[in-house]
Amino acid sequence: MAFAKINGITVHYELLGEANAKNLVVFSNSLGTDFRIWLPVFDELGDDVSVLLYDSRGHGLTGGADTAFGIDDLVDDQIALVEHLGIKRAVFCGLSVGGLVAQGVWKKRPDLVKKLALCDTAAKIGTADTWNARIDAIAKGGLESIADNVMQRWFTPDFHAERADELAGYRTMMTRQSAAGYATTCAAIRDADFSDVLETISVPVLCVVGDQDGSTPPDVVKATADRIPGAHLEIIDGCGHIPCVEQPEDLAGLLQRFLKKA
Numbered sequence: 684m685a686f687a688k689i690n691g692i693t694v695h696y697e698l699l700g701e702a703n704a705k706n707l708v709v710f711s712n713s714l715g716t717d718f719r720i721w722l723p724v725f726d727e728l729g730d731d732v733s734v735l736l737y738d739s740r741g742h743g744l745t746g747g748a749d750t751a752f753g754i755d756d757l758v759d760d761q762i763a764l765v766e767h768l769g770i771k772r773a774v775f776c777g778l779s780v781g782g783l784v785a786q787g788v789w790k791k792r793p794d795l796v797k798k799l800a801l802c803d804t805a806a807k808i809g810t811a812d813t814w815n816a817r818i819d820a821i822a823k824g825g826l827e828s829i830a831d832n833v834m835q836r837w838f839t840p841d842f843h844a845e846r847a848d849e850l851a852g853y854r855t856m857m858t859r860q861s862a863a864g865y866a867t868t869c870a871a872i873r874d875a876d877f878s879d880v881l882e883t884i885s886v887p888v889l890c891v892v893g894d895q896d897g898s899t900p901p902d903v904v905k906a907t908a909d910r911i912p913g914a915h916l917e918i919i920d921g922c923g924h925i926p927c928v929e930q931p932e933d934l935a936g937l938l939q940r941f942l943k944k945a
């Protein structure tokens with residue numbers, strides 16, 4: 684557990700391994716989660732992989748929830764944290780809004796990016812109407828009022844039926860986020876569009892999506908992957924929007940193979 688003052692906020696992070704290890708993966712969390720979602724994957728990755736985990740602005744123990752921010756701020760936070768730790772180059776792996784951030788890091792600082800792993804994400808996620816409706820619902824009823832619907836998109840019916848304790852835990856993770864930080868992140872996603880960046884990506888890219896992802900379904904992720912030169916798409920069976928939680932072994936296996944590829 685470590686903290687750093689970055690871009691005027693306190694960022695909560697954890698560096699597990701060496702900052703300039705040959706295989707360093709910088710993970711970025713999704714809306715309504717914190718960096719603990721990556722721990723099941725870290726457990727499967729093996730000793731030769733170092734990881735940087737952090738809670739994005741407005742989430743977890745990182746500050747900034749009560750100030751205005753957009754996708755550029757989330758991108759700048761990740762770049763500043765990486766620089767703060769003396770990391771020269773890494774694999775960036777982002778889930779959903781974390782994948783938008785990874786695309787933004789490529790756009791702004793391609794020199795930092797060795798490879799990109801884009802999980803359950805796209806160049807543009809959702810529509811202005813759906814994000815505005817979600818922001819309105821939070822203003823009226825708080826995060827609790829949207830939590831059951833979110834869980835339907837995050838996890839498969841099998842997860843709901845067979846892993847009820849974990850479901851309850853991750854639901855609590857979501858509802859304990861700052862409502863302001865969550866809503867501002869919704870607006871940041873609404874206004875983010877990296878469509879013009881996809882064709883410029885010249886590092887290896889792995890796109891991953893759960894076959895039952897209710898937030899960024901396979902056809903949405905495929906449409907993004909199809910526009911990235913040479914990108915490889917993998918669909919994980921029996922998986923919703925959060926593969927690092929629902930199918931961590933499968934995701935870790937895909938990442939290991941991706942890291943080994945030249």
Ligand SMILES: O=C(O)CCC(=O)CC(=O)O
Pocket residue numbers: 712713714715778779780781808833836837872897898899924
């Ligand atoms: O997960 C994200 O970062 C954004 C996509 C989304 O809408 C997730 C959800 O369904 O709550």
